[in-house]
Amino acid sequence: GAGVSQTPSNKVTEKGKYVELRCDPISGHTALYWYRQSLGQGPEFLIYFQGTGAADDSGLPNDRFFAVRPEGSVSTLKIQRTERGDSAVYLCASSTGQAGQPQHFGDGTRLSIL
């Protein structure tokens, strides 16, 4: 497809489990962003990749959250020892990485921690 693809679309797991969320950016987009959106709120920034490296990880809430982008395309957001407060929609966005080019979002992964 032409857009940002995120899998799974829904994930339900128990507290304490480990989860991985995947993002396939638009082909050719070098910049990739992860955001988290709680119910009734706007998305909040987590981490930004330019190529393979994390250019800004200031939004990661704690060391249970980690993200990788080993080949500069697909990215995986990893959450260890999940807590109920981690329940949210996790959105991924990508852009060309050039000035003046906006971010385009996927439909997100809805994560529910029981």
Added chain:
Amino acid sequence: GQQLNQSPQSMFIQEGEDVSMNCTSSSIFNTWLWYKQDPGEGPVLLIALYKAGELTSNGRLTAQFGITRKDSFLNISASIPSDVGIYFCAAQRSNTGKLIFGQGTTLQVKP
């Protein structure tokens, strides 16, 4: 931390009416954007503004980048039922960095 104040929080209008919403901040930003989000979907870009004072239209939508670089507004003219959704303003300090989002404006249109 950085915060965008978006208002109104919600609007319930009659089909055909015009709508206006705005976003303000105490900080200066170099880019302002407006997104629309439908239930179960990601935000979809409506308009991007890159220059202070810039006024840009996209069909029935018009948005402006405030001259102080601390605010932006979005107008929707002659609303239709498919305009229903949540509208978010977003802003960036640098052209490639993270977006800061407002809290959203929920728009409902009565046919």
